[in-house]
Amino acid sequence: MIDLLHINHVRGLEETSLSLGPSLNLWVGDNGAGKTSVLEAVSILSSGRSFVTSRSKAVITFDKPGLTVFGCVRGESRSHRLAIHVGREDERKLRLDGLTARGQAALSRVLPVLYITPHTTDLISGSPSIRRRFLDWGAFHWSGGSSSYFTSLKRAILQRNAVLRDGILDLSVLEPWDAQIASYGEVIDDWRKTFLDCVRPLFESLCYRLELGFPLSLFYKNGWGPGPLHEALKKNRPREAKAKSTLVGPQRADFEVLRDGERASDVLSRGQLKVANLALTLSQLHAASHLGISPVLCFDDVGAELDDAFIPRVWQAVFETNSQVLATGIDVGRMGLSSKWLRDAEVFHVKHGVIEPK
Structure with a gap:
């Protein structure tokens, strides 16, 4: 305050x-x-x-x-x-x-600090980076404000991308960075999931209270799929060597807002999206309160x-x-x-x- x-x-x-x-x-x-x-x-x-x-x-x-x-x-x-x-x-x-x-x-x-602005609709229909900021706000404060994992992860990904851009032939040289990304990334992933798990029932309740008229659900995507992150990084090395960039990992995390399995941004009207976005931001506020923030x-x-x-x-x-x-x-x-x-x-x-x- x-x-x-x-x-x-x-x-x-x-x-x-x-x-x-x-x-x-x-x-x-x-x-x-x-x-x-x-x-x-x-x-x-x-x-x-x-x-x-x-x-x-x-x-x-x-x-x-x-x-x-x-x-x-x-x-x-x-x-x-x-x-x-x-x-x-x-x-x-x-x-x-x-x-x-x-x-x-x-x-x-x-x-x-959280915000409700005339541009809040970007949260559902905007780019994945906007929703990652939503997740990382909760992850950061849920962890007690531990920024070192986020900065270390970002540095490891930047260094790995620099190696990929050099056009390496022996993909095993990526191992040290893969280990770092997996170490930091899976901790951040746990924080993100914990926060979204807290948000989910609050979001569903607020959609009802704001009289949206139908239920919505939240589906989390970690950025690499099932299994350990380290294995996903190793499996994708050949593809990433061609792309010269890290294509899987927590830097690709996102979540979808769904109505009956369809993306809300595709099936909701502008007015309905406005209500859903407000419900999502308010659920973030309520979740923070529940977590002692x-x-x-x-x-x-x-x-x-x-x-x-x-x-x-x-x-x-x-x-x-x-x-x-x-x-x-x-x-x-x-x-x-x-x-x-x-x-x-x-x-x-x-x-x-x-x-x-x-």
Whole structure:
């Protein structure tokens, strides 16, 4: 939970310090006022990048050398002070509790964040890499924020691919990298499966509660098929030597959302996909809560593409997790919030990049 957020040189926002409430925090104002920029600042502090764009330079105020975001975060057992500075050449300085942080994972570990945005539909119909991020968010936090397995796996795959590109004749030279990939990859695979197993019944329940009208199921694919990963890597060496790339492994993991055995992205309407994607994101939030993780939820542009009758069902599912919520919208009255949910809310008005309590 974020108690204090300080933002400097993020898009068109003026430098500001915000004291946030433990439950619901709202930023309201016209389109283009700078509301989403607040959520982008939180995203940068947690993950090192904006959820809107991967180009850090695009988020920095146009005439400034870099952006800075600082936050006081309260955890289960203690509080932390987080800070990130990002320059125009993507140079970075990370601080955690007054000391230089070794990597972004140190900040992500103490500030887990999830998002509901107008682009959430990409989760089901988008590329496998989007769904891997979904899995790896859960795997990372379920493991207690152990990033070393992910970085070691990525390094081993990059090194193996470099060897394959050299056009080797003796495929046995791949053995050391195969052993490393199998060692790290099968641990990550277990974490991913554990998290998705927790998500699965929650997703099925939320599809029903959001009145989708029919059941959906989740089918996990580990990226190499049945059997041990090491055997799959060894078996595919000749094919990968021709392709000059590693074709099987956890870097190919994915999961499918199915309706009666058919891919949901092929048979659901746009409106049904919207509901299914919301159910999937909300099940991720609920699963995190069940696993003892307390993420901050960033809910951008509430009501932009959701029916007035539908939004309260989404809010009900959100507040059941007792998560801190940071939400943006045009007007409080158009966000589908009842008076009981607004009772303890912190509300801010945003106009031309200036944020003021309302």
